[in-house]
Amino acid sequence: MKHLVKATYLRLLLVLLLAWHLGGSIVAAATAHHWSAQHTNNWPGQAGTGKLLHLQDGLQAHRPARHLHQATPSANSLQQALQRMMAVPFATPRPVLALGYQGLEPDTLRNWHHLARTLATPGANVTIVTFGGSLTAEYIEYGEAWRSSLQGSWVEALLAWLKASFPGVSFNVVNASHGASDVIVASTCWYQYAPQDADLVLVEYSLNGCLDFGGIPLCSSTALLRVAHYESFYRRLLRRAPRAALMSVAAFAFAAETKVQGAASVTVPNAFRSTDQELHGMIARHYGAPMASIRDSLYGVIYNDAASQQLLGATRAALMADPWHPNAAGFRVWGDIVAYTVRQTLAAVMANGAAEPAALAAAAATAVEYGLPLPVSPVAAQQDTHTWCREGSSFQAVASCAGRLRGRCVWRTSDFNARCPHDNCRLRGYFMKGAGQALQISLDTSLDTSLLAAASNSTDGSNSASSTAAQFERRYLAVTYLQGSSMPASKMGAATLACIRSCRCKTVQMEWRVDTNTGIAATEVSLHPSCLVSITVAANTTTGGDEFAVTGVAVVPFSKAAQVSWIDAVDMAAVSAAGGQLPYSWP
Structure with missing residues (x-):
């Protein structure tokens, strides 16, 4: 009798597991199919399939259903997919394209075998996410040279190639790019816009990531914030979407300066090193990600009109809007x-049978949580966990106007880059005008970092929530605001960030800066479940500007106890001493 009951129980369990497995796959496929049409309405604070689940709402509380069933194409299917992909031609000559290819060995590529298997499976759904500045967002209307750029950016060109190469696959693109931005806000907030089941994430923040408008280098050390946050962005993305294949896109400003030498004029190209490609490339390789270098492909061609016309079909002037x-x-x-x-990259992986990368598998035995290697940047190591953020639409609910005059503080969407259809192009926030106008923000700065770790744990790995909570016991309070291209200096006033009830923080002054397009200020804050923060506007004594727009708030767990080598300590001390070259106020 016992054997009969046991056998019946096992059969019932197998039936239930099979039903659950198939049902999860069908539901996930249906969800992925509808994402493309709905994602523009599904950002923070909005209902729908692609809704961002905030950390306090259970971000990554469960593993994405689509990943319960991994694509397992046959060797013949992989071979056919490879042959079909290689047959799709490029308009740009191969020698030019090959110069920009910064590839890796298949055994060192993180998650590209998952992507290759999915692409070789007819009927599969592939979600692609892109992050970057205006070069990736595009849809900017600025003079006649911009008119044709309203069609999109390099993302649309890439998508056209993917569709031609894999006609049996459905592609869903989430373009989370944001004009006039760098990676710091992306690392603090926007990485949460990536769906947890993303298949491919492309990261372009190099154009705004190296030199500021004053010509001061901001990418010469891993201790500098735009380099450190590039690594933090990678690490937080991989925790959020642990099966995503990542790739860096290194853009470049093909500017030129004309100098007069006697009776002749000489064109001097933008300096080859005027980019953060080298350090960003180092970080990408560290996490098993290839890089496409626009600079390396075009630098030797585009400044020579004859060569550019012959190889690219047009001169630099005819290819560039600016x-x-x-x-x-x-x-x-x-x-x-x-x-x-x-x-x-896919060709190398497919030719290898889309096998599990052996080098990464060997390294995983000594890796930290989620199979991630140790951080390269000491600053990234100090903030190596998820953040809590309300930015864009989700910010409205946690803040309220507190000024004396009605109508001088309103929630609205900026007109900046209004033609861009991607939701993260939209600049939403509280717009204040006039000295004395104020905004109050209510938030919990005592949020439990063990919940952040548990919420982000979408694998069955060795994540230790208790160790995370113990390590990142301090908090930064960060506020994002419009400045630069989205808020001209002539209009922008100054503002004071202060903690006014239940929590303590050092007051921070915020004003227009020449060295950044992304407004963000941070200060260390004490832990309290009901922290009340105020932002008060003052007129700019130089320009007379009295407008200020706040777009978000974040709480960033950190620790000063993270291990730092002696050379990193030297770099960090130099950065702290320089102070003024930081892109925003950060303790």
């Missing part, structure tokens, strides 16, 4: 460069 942004013709070349790196 020194930073291509027009539609230029974006087709940029898209070819990115697609070529995707193709060569």
Whole structure:
């Protein structure tokens, strides 16, 4: 009798597991199918399939259902997919494309075998996420040279190549790019816009990541914030979407300066090192990600009109809307460069049978949580956990106007980059005008970092929530605001960030800066479940500007106890001493 009951129980268990497995796959496929049409309405604070689950609402409380069933194409299917992909031509000559390919050995590529298997499976759904500045967002209307760029960016060119290469696959693109931005806000907030089941994430923050408008280098050390946050962005992305294949896109400003030497004029190209490609590339390699270098592909061609006309079909002037942004013709070349790196990486993985990367598997035995290697940047190590953020639409509910005059503090969407269809292009926030106008923000700065770790744990790995809670016991309070291209100096006032009830923090002054396009200020804050913060506007005594727009707030767990080598300590001391070259106020 016992054996009969046991056998019946086992059969019932198998039936239930099979039903659950198939049901999860069907539901996940249906969800992925509808994402593309709905994602523009599904950002923070909005209902729908692609809704961002905030940390306090259970971010990553469960593993994405689609990953319960991994694609397992046959060797023949992989071979056919490889042959079909390699047969799709590029308009840009291969020697130009090959210069920009910064590839890795298949055994060192993180998650590209998952992507290759999915692409080789007819009927599969592939979610692609892109992050970057205006070069990736595009849809900017600025003078006649911009008109043709309203079609999109290199992302659309890449998507066209993917569809031609894998006609049996459905592609869903989430473009989370944001004009006039760098990686710091992305690392603090926007990484949470990536779906947990993302298949491929492309990261472009190099154009705004190295030199500020004053010519001061901001990418010469891993202790500098735009380098440190590039690594934090990678690490937080991989915790949020642990099966995503990552790839860096290193853009470049093809500017030139004309100098007069006697009776002749000489064109001097933008300095080859005027980019953060080298340190960003080092970080990408550390996490098993290839890089497509726009600079390396085009630098030796685009400044020579004859060579550019012959190889690219147009001169630099005909390809560029301005020194930073291509027009539609230029974006087709940029898209070819990115697609070529995707193709060569997939070709190497498919030729290897899309096998599990042996080098990463061996390294995982000594890796920290989620199979991640130790951080390269000491600053990234000090903030190596998830953040709590309310930015954009989700910010409205946690703040309220507190000024004396009605109508001088309103929630609205900026007109900046209004033609861009991607939701993260929209600049939403509280717009204040006039000295004395104020905004109050209520938040919990005591949030439990063990909950952040548990919420982000979408694998069955060795994540230790208790150790995370013990390590990152202190908090930064960060506020994002409009400045630079989105808020001109002539209009922008000054503002004071202060803690006014239940929590303590050092007051921070915020004003227009010449060295950044992304407004963000931070101060260390004490832990309290009901912290009340105020932002009060003052007129700019130099320009007379009295407008200020706040777009978000974040709580960033950190620790000063993170291990730092002697050379990192030297770099960090130099950065602290320089102070003024930091892109924003950060303790």
